[in-house]
Amino acid sequence: MSTTGQAAGRFITFEGIDGSGKSTQARLLAEHLRAAGHEVVLTREPGGSPGAEDIRKLVLEGAQDRWTPETELLLFTAARRDHLERVIEPALSRGAIVICDRYVDSTRMYQGIARGDLRAQVDALHALMIKRDPDLTILIDMDPARGLDRALARGGDEERFESFGTEMQARIRRGFLDLANEFADRFVVIEGNRAIEDIAGDIQSLVTQALA
Ligand code: ADP
Ligand code: TYD
Numbered sequence: 588m589s590t591t592g593q594a595a596g597r598f599i600t601f602e603g604i605d606g607s608g609k610s611t612q613a614r615l616l617a618e619h620l621r622a623a624g625h626e627v628v629l630t631r632e633p634g635g636s637p638g639a640e641d642i643r644k645l646v647l648e649g650a651q652d653r654w655t656p657e658t659e660l661l662l663f664t665a666a667r668r669d670h671l672e673r674v675i676e677p678a679l680s681r682g683a684i685v686i687c688d689r690y691v692d693s694t695r696m697y698q699g700i701a702r703g704d705l706r707a708q709v710d711a712l713h714a715l716m717i718k719r720d721p722d723l724t725i726l727i728d729m730d731p732a733r734g735l736d737r738a739l740a741r742g743g744d745e746e747r748f749e750s751f752g753t754e755m756q757a758r759i760r761r762g763f764l765d766l767a768n769e770f771a772d773r774f775v776v777i778e779g780n781r782a783i784e785d786i787a788g789d790i791q792s793l794v795t796q797a798l799a
Contacts, residue, residue, distance in 0.1 A: 596679035597798065598719065600690040602763055603727035604756050606738030607779045608786065612727060613688045615787040616794060620684055628678040631688035632666065636673040639666035656703025663694050664712045671719055684798075690721060692770075696762045701755055723797050725790060726767050729779035731756035 599616070601609040610631070617629040634643040646654065646662050654662065667690070678685050691713050699706035732753050767774035775793055777786060 595682040597684045597723070598675065598679060598687070598721045599684065599794065600687045600692070600721040600724045601727065602689060602692045602696075602724055602766075603779065604729070604731055604734045604759050604763070606734035606736070606741075607727040607729045608737075608783065609688050609727055611783060612725070612786055612790055613686050615783070616790055617686050619787070619791050620686075620794070626678075626681065626683040628674065628683050628685045629688075630670070630674055630685065632670060632690055632693065633663055634666065635670040635675075635687070638669040638673075642666035642669075656698050656705055657708075659702065660694065660698040660705055660708060660712065663698060664716055667691070667694075668716055671717060675719065687721070690724075691717065692724060692763070692766050695766060696759055700762045701759050721773055723794070724767075724770070724774045725793075726763055726774055726776045727779040727786070728760065728764065728776050731760050733780060734760075 601613045603609050613629060613631075617627045620627045632639070633646055634640040642662055642665060646659060646666075675685050675687070691709075694709050694713075695706060699709040735753055735756050764776070767776050777789055779786060
C-alpha cells in the first residue's frame with residue numbers, strides 16, 4: 588500500500604473542514620487500534636514535533652494577512668518536513684500505524700486553492716521535499732455552517748483560518764470532495780453530520796478492512 592518506501596507501517600490521515608470532527612475521530616480510532624494490540628502514533632499538522640509545533644504558532648496565530656499564501660506554503664512545508672523526519676518516518680519504519688490529523692491534502696486545499704492559486708507549487712514542493720503520501724485518507728464531510736459553529740465554540744487563539752467564514756468553508760468542503768475524486772485510490776468520504784459513535788464505527792470497519 589505504501590507509495591514511497593519500504594516502511595512496514597501504515598499511514599492514515601484525516602481531512603475535512605474545521606470542526607468536522609477530525610481530532611475526535613482520530614483519537615477514537617487510535618484508542619480502538621491500540622486496544623486491538625497495534626502500536627499507534629497519533630499526531631497532527633501543523634505540528635506533531637517540537638519544531639513543527641513552534642511553526643504552528645507562527646502560522647495559526649495573529650492577523651489574517653500576517654503571511655502571504657506563498658510564505659504560508661513554505662512554513663507549512665517546513666513544519667511537515669520536520670514532522671516527517673522526526674516522527675512519521677521513524678514510526679512507519681518500526682511498523683507502527685501513524686494517524687495524522689491533517690496532512691498534505693490540507694495544504695493542497697488551504698494554500699493551494701482557498702488562500703491562493705498555488706496548487707502546482709504545493710504539488711511541486713511535496714514531490715521535492717516530502718514525498719510520503721498517506722496509505723488511507725479519511726475525509727469527514729459535513730455542512731460548513733455546522734462545522735464552523737463547532738470550531739468557533741471551541742474558542743482559543745488559533746482562529747486565523749476559522750475567521751475566514753462560512754463561504755470559504757463551503758469552498759473548502761467542495762475542494763476536499765474534488766481531492767477525494769482525484770486521489771480516489773486512497774480517499775474514503777465519511778458523512779460527518781451524525782453521532783460521534785456512528786461515525787467512529789464506520790471508520791473502524793473501513794480501517795480494519797484496509798489493514799487486512
Ligand atoms: P476538527 O478536529 O475537525 O476541527 P473536532 O474533533 O475538534 O473537529 O470537533 C469540533 C467540536 O465538535 C468539538 O467540540 C467536538 O467535541 C465536537 N464534535 C465532534 N464530532 C461531533 C459530532 N459527530 N457531533 C457533534 N459534535 C461533535
Ligand atoms: P487544525 O488545528 O487541524 O484545525 P481544526 O481542528 O479547526 O480543523 O488546523 C488549523 C488550521 O490550519 C486549519 O484551519 C487548516 C490550516 N492548515 C493549512 O492551512 N495548511 C496546512 O497544510 C495544514 C496542515 C493546516
